[in-house]
Amino acid sequence: MIQIKKGKEPRALLKYRKQEFSSYKDMPSEVKRDVLSSLMLEQGHLCAYCMRRIELNGKKERRATIEHCLPQAVSDVNRLNYKNMVAVCSGNRDAHLNKDKTCDAKRGSLPSEQQRMKKIDVFDGHTLDLIQYGSDGRIFSKDPDVDEDLNERLNLNCETLRLGDCRKQALNALQCDISKKYPNKDVPQDYFQKLLDRYTTQTGKKTPYVGILIYWLKKKIHRI
Numbered sequence: 769m770i771q772i773k774k775g776k777e778p779r780a781l782l783k784y785r786k787q788e789f790s791s792y793k794d795m796p797s798e799v800k801r802d803v804l805s806s807l808m809l810e811q812g813h814l815c816a817y818c819m820r821r822i823e824l825n826g827k828k829e830r831r832a833t834i835e836h837c838l839p840q841a842v843s844d845v846n847r848l849n850y851k852n853m854v855a856v857c858s859g860n861r862d863a864h865l866n867k868d869k870t871c872d873a874k875r876g877s878l879p880s881e882q883q884r885m886k887k888i889d890v891f892d893g894h895t896l897d898l899i900q901y902g903s904d905g906r907i908f909s910k911d912p913d914v915d916e917d918l919n920e921r922l923n924l925n926c927e928t929l930r931l932g933d934c935r936k937q938a939l940n941a942l943q944c945d946i947s948k949k950y951p952n953k954d955v956p957q958d959y960f961q962k963l964l965d966r967y968t969t970q971t972g973k974k975t976p977y978v979g980i981l982i983y984w985l986k987k988k989i990h991r992i
Contacts, residue, residue, distance in 0.1 A: 769817060769907075769924075769979050771893040775810055777850035778802045785848045792840065792847040804832050807855035812974025816854035816890050817871040817922050818931055819977045829858050835872040837890065841880035854890060860929055868928040875921045885921060886913040901980045905936030938977040939984055960988045 780802040784790050795803075804824060815822050815832075822832040835856040838846050846852040859873025866877040875883050889895045898911045899918070907924050909915040918924050925932050942963075946955055964985040967978050975981065 815857040905932035
């Protein structure tokens with residue numbers, strides 16, 4: 769998970785919100801499409817939570833949907849607030865068991881009073897700095913509130929979707945590339961920094977699961 773920097777609200781949403789009796793439920797499909805396109809551009813076409821690749825169209829599991837960071841169940845006034853919106857994956861929402869769901873699908877399966885995040889804020893990098901990753905790809909935090917958000921609300925270690933394995937594979941691919949460039953050699957710190965700069969400033973489509981790559985590179989540089 770990485771910080772999301774919000775841009776300007778799409779003109780179509782602004783125009784629609786000013787209409788009398790506008791609501792998220794009745795938002796026209798063309799407005800929703802404009803909103804999703806804008807959100808995906810901000811996020812580099814990655815789910816705001818699990819960081820899988822998402823698409824405007826395509827296979828159901830990759831198809832992006834709009835998520836309200838402050839859940840609709842607890843905040844009516846923010847349903848059309850662009851600053852409260854992110855793009856997410858399907859979260860395996862058709863699964864029969866809640867343990868097989870992730871991201872907003874998992875959070876939405878909880879009672880309304882439990883849906884609100886305790887601490888994680890995808891727009892606040894300070895809360896995301898409390899996130900750690902294990903060598904097996906597991907995501908966790910020593911902060912109990914953050915860990916509860918990661919695992920109980922978002923289920924980001926969902927075994928059914930093999931999210932931990934996917935993060936581990938992304939990290940292994942990076943480590944393999946580094947080993948090929950520096951076989952049997954110590955890797956210069958400035959090369960780690962170069963890679964970190966590359967991943968933190970990516971434009972367009974970002975690398976899936978880039979959060980674990982950034983965490984690992986920072987660890988190599990700063991020994992966190």
